[in-house]
Amino acid sequence: MLMNAFRRRTVLLLGSLALLAPQSATGQAWAGANLIVNPGFEALDSTGWPTCWEQAGWGNGTASYQVVTGAHGGSNAVQVTVAGVTTGDRKTMMLENTSCAPAVTPGHQYDLGLWYRTTTPNTVVTAFRHDTALGWQYWTDLRSLPVTDAWTQTSVRTPQIPPDTDQITWGVTVYGDGTLTTDDYTMEDATVPSGGGTCTAGDACTKGAWQVQPIDNPVRSMHAVVLHNGKVLLMAGSGNDPNQFAAGTFTSAVYDPQTGSFTTVPTPVDMFCSGHVMLADGRILIMGGNKAYPDATHGYEGLKSSYLFDPTTGSYVQTNDANDGHWYPSMTEMGNGDVIAFGGLREDSTGSVTQELFSASTNQWKPTWQVNQTWSYFGLYPSMILMEDGRLFYSGSHVFGNGTPGTGAAIYDYNANTLTDVPGLQNKDQRDQSMSVLLPPAQDQRVLTIGGGNVVTNPDANRLTDLIDLKAANPAYTPGPLLPQGTLTGGVPETGAQGKMYVSAVLLPDGKVFETGGGLHDRADPVYEASMFDPATNTFTPGMAVDPQARTYHSSSFLLPDGRVMSVSDNPADGSWNAHVSIYSPPYLYRGARPQITSVAGDHWSYGSSRRITTDTPIVKAELIRPEAVTHSSDPNQRFVDLPLTVNADGSTDLNVTTNPNLAPPGYYMLFVVNADGVPSVASWVHLM
Known part of the structure; x- marks a missing residue:
């Protein structure tokens, strides 16, 4: 040779x-x-x-x-x-x-x-x-x-x-x-790393690193849902394109992170700006969407239709219709597996005050007369977070315009059918396109609300954050730390109190919250800044690696089962669309070899049980993270549930599962373990029922 x-x-x-x-x-x-x-x-x-x-x-x-x-x-x-x-x-x-x-x-x-x-x-x-x-x-x-x-x-x-x-x-x-x-x-x-967690990767050791994939996303994915097979459902519907709507061209695709391939999915209706949530059996419930684009006689009109996406078959199956039309509704899974939906626009373009309830036992939307109603309008994509006692916390995060009357945040008790204002949310009429997240671990019952603006008055987006302890006798928001400042398009430093709307916050397996993306104004002026929030200290670590792609309106960021973060989409006011896909490797992926889960005692877990796992190296933490179903900086179902652990003499570990389904609603979760260097495993999937 x-x-x-x-x-x-x-x-x-x-x-x-x-x-x-x-x-x-x-x-x-x-x-x-x-x-x-x-x-x-x-x-x-x-x-x-x-x-x-x-x-x-x-x-x-x-x-x-x-x-x-x-x-x-x-x-x-x-x-x-x-x-x-x-x-x-x-x-x-x-x-x-x-x-x-x-x-x-x-x-x-x-x-x-x-x-x-x-x-x-x-x-x-x-x-x-x-x-x-x-x-x-x-x-x-x-x-x-x-x-x-x-x-x-x-x-x-x-x-x-x-x-x-x-x-x-x-x-x-x-x-x-x-x-x-x-x-x-x-x-x-x-x-094999020397010194436990030694990193030789330069800035990536502390900032992480992004890679923009040489890939054209085949759909205008304004909706992203991580499926229990590790793939990602990306939904566009008409993709905010009236021409596609007129042609009846509605699109979805399933992305496989392991192969990098997309599989297009026949899409029956315009799921543009629908609501979605993973059910207890792993199917994805999609409700509402776009019945009509605005014209001289009406505004956007909401669909009543509802579908289930089955990850096993890769197809949509129609359910019964909801009672009302909903364009931009939010959906939250309850502790019993039922799903409650709020808000959005009706078929006549007015705001829907009809609460909808999807029954897990019948796989049907219940008729209005069987659902408790407050006849309150919560707006578009209101962030409704399930609390440990079964009530719902409306955090004040929403889209399009001012917050709700009163304090802008509330606690809703479905069983008592009562609504109680929650005080303390700063500048509540400029929290449009803000992000709210139940902080790790879910057992602490603390919510962080980040940034926001107002698409009607269109001021500079703010840097405000707010924290609330939902375990308190009378929960109230208190001011949190300001968002770190970033740069605008072209790297021009921000000035004054500028912040961002369309911001994403992703729960990571090391217990931190990765904050990324966003823009200074409505569908304009992307802000290039990313930070890491530590719930233990209530502080942001600024200067994380920045996604080089703009991520404003209709963008989504979410955790993959391998511990990285995927970001898609951007839809500026000129109607263009960013088809680039970005992948972020957090700093923990540069600290040393990852622990591996070598066995799990069954993939069907019950509440209150103890489950034995084995790992190739010692671990200090384990948790369940619910796969995300995110759109418009909103996923009220995102949560990180701590699993108290016991290390056995043979080196195996017993994980103790919560007895409370309100802390971890039934369904599929990613099981991560973390070592002493803060390095997580690749996730194993478990089904909590």
Whole structure:
């Protein structure tokens, strides 16, 4: 074999970027997960070639490249057939760009793996590296592959990554006649951290890091729901586009973070600005949406229709209609599995004062006469958070205009059918598009409300935050710390008391709250700022890594089961749409190897039970985090439920599940464990019933 072959690499084809799987951000996260983009070739670009992979090589002879079926896993594998080669080679490699080539840390070693079949012994796993000063260059050959006609797995550990290297790319080189077929590539950081939590990733150690995926989101996803299979339902309906509405073009897609692929879903009605919540059985209840765009005779009109999305079949099934139309309703699951819905606009464009109740036992919306009614208007997307005693806290977060009359916040007792004002919310008529979140752990019953503005009067958005202890005898908001200041478009520093609306807040498995995204004005002026809120100290840590993409109106940010945060969408006033997808790796992914959950005593958990798990290393914390169903900076069902733990003599751990379904309404949860360095595991799914 001629080593020149690897030093004179020539790219034959650079596929256009379309769909891809997530990868760690620059600086190399200790993700304990596969770092390869599109590892199984399931995502294809417009030419039919796998996204983030290229056909490469040089020399004489001929070579053909094909995407073939009969894969080791999934649908696709890649086949390279070489004939007449006496000089040079052919190979399929990861594209040499910042989005596709895995990021690495100097001094670390990585385990590389793949499945293969080959008719020629003239194959070798080859790696190239990106030198920050010199660019891409050949690095090393790692392992030759013996002939096999059956799918065979191989793995090899790299040498230590050389200094000044920030990315590598690798694949299998063929330098003699024959056919090689490969599939299911893996790459994981194999380095054991010294000193427990030592980080060598620069700013990412304290700020985390973002990666904008080279991907076009196929739908205008103003609704994002994390499903119990780890995939994400993205709903657009007509996507705030009257032309799509007139054409009856309504869209949804399911995104798979493991493969980076999107599957479009036939969408029966305009679910644009509907309400949604995960039911106890894992299906997604969607109610309302857009019946009509405004014209000279009416405003937006709300739909009565309701559907269930089944993650198992990937399809919508219609339920009975709600009693009233609802455009921009909020929905909250109760401790018994029922769902209560509030607000939005009716079919005649007026505000709906009809409370709706979806029965878990009958899978039907109850008629109005069977539902307690206050006949109060809570506005659009009112944030209604379930309390530990079964009452609902309206936090004052909403969209479009002023807050409700009175204090702007209230506690609603459904059984007694009483509504009690809650004092203390600052500047309650400028909390439009604010974000409210039940802080970790849910047992503490504390809510944080962040930012906001007013789309009618359109002042500069504010930096206000408010905190409330719902366990208090007479709960009242008290002022919280101001949001850290960020920068506007173009990096111009903010001045004065400017803040942001459309802000997102995501509960993380280490017990912190990641605050990101937002804008200074209605559908304009994105603010580039992110911070970390610590509920234990009631403080923000400013200066977290900032999503380079604008995230204002119709944006969503949410936790993935691997502990990263995904952000989608932005819809400025000019009607344009940001189709970029961003993935954030929090600082905890740079602190060392992740603990792994190696066994769980059953995936169906009951209230008040004790569940035994095993982990590969000691842990100090465990919790259940409810998967998000978020839109318009709103998910009133988001919660983090602490699991008190007991460590047994054999090293196993018993987790104690709350007896109170109001703290953790029935359904699927992500089970995370966390070690002493604050590093979380990848989640396991459990079904709490």
